[in-house]
Amino acid sequence: MRDDGRRDARRQSVRAYLHRWVESSGAQLLVVDPSDDGGALAEAMAGRGVHVTWVGSTLDGLVEFGRTDPHAVVVAPSAPGIPAEEFVGVIRQHGSPYVIAAACAGDEAGADRVGPLMLAGASAVAVRPYAPQHLWDLLTHAPRSLAEHARLEFGPVALDATAYSVRVDGERIADLPLKEFELLRALLLAAPGVVTDDELRDALWGTDGKRPGGNTIAMHVTRLRSRLGSAVDVRRIRGRGYCLTAE
Known part of the structure; x- marks a missing residue:
């Protein structure tokens, strides 16, 4: 039993180390979007040296924004919590992240909500479901480049x-x-x-x-x-x- 406990502790230590390892290996991208868990996007962006943190609400987004200090933030207007435009205003007051507003193709109601995000400080728009190459193109042209x-x-x-x-x-x-x-x-x-x-x-x-x-x-x-x-x-x-x- 003691050996099993040691092996479990060792394995947990390795996983914790690898989690820090992956995060430290790349730039930070925070996605605030209730529509998906982001697994496919995280895998695709990892190959480009970007670590993705995906949360479903703006309140969780505030927590992760403080924890990860992301280079860029993708925000969906439909994210629950505080209004998305208020979230953008808050994070812009506490740093200079490159903010990308999320929009669904063909969703006119969602498109109408993108405008307030742009006024609050978003600099670009990405269409859901997110295309990794398109996101990468946006991020590499951001003032705080991710390419390095x-x-x-x-x-x-x-x-x-x-x-x-x-x-x-x-x-x-x-x-x-x-x-x-x-x-x-x-x-x-x-x-x-x-x-x-x-x-x-x-x-x-x-x-x-x-x-x-x-x-x-x-x-x-x-x-x-x-x-x-x-x-x-x-x-x-x-x-x-x-x-x-x-x-």
Whole structure:
């Protein structure tokens, strides 16, 4: 029982760490919209270096606005709580987020409510259901650009999630397979620190369902090493995990 408790505590610690890890890896986008849970949008935006927090009411939006200090906020006029335009006015008084008003295609009543949001401080309009590419286009032109958060660097290695590219000593290498790209990003986020096997499994395959063993991770590491060349190494720290080292 004690061992089970320790394993559960360890797993909870890993999940909490990964939650902070994902949030710290990208810019913050707050979506205040009662229509959906945002899972698909969050997954799509993660590849662009953006962490999505989705809430269903403006009152929850105020809480998350204070917690995450988002670069941008998407607000649906239909969100319950305080009126959406009042919510926009409040957050504009306590920061300079880029505010996007949400509208449904063909919804004339909803379109009429977008005007007050624009007057309250919204700068753009996005149509629901949200298209990740359209949102990204809006966000990259915001005064507080999000694009820089999709880029990670350590030593001679630079990864750009928006362009799905990796450069070593300034030269772009051949596109990495998805798992190796995510492996490199996980290592870059922690560099020069160590990422454990459990953390890599959760980062690459999620926390639910069947996950591969250490041999599969080692296989991906071996392939990644060969693609990066000699300028940087993926070191195995026995009993702990992996880390990036640069010459």
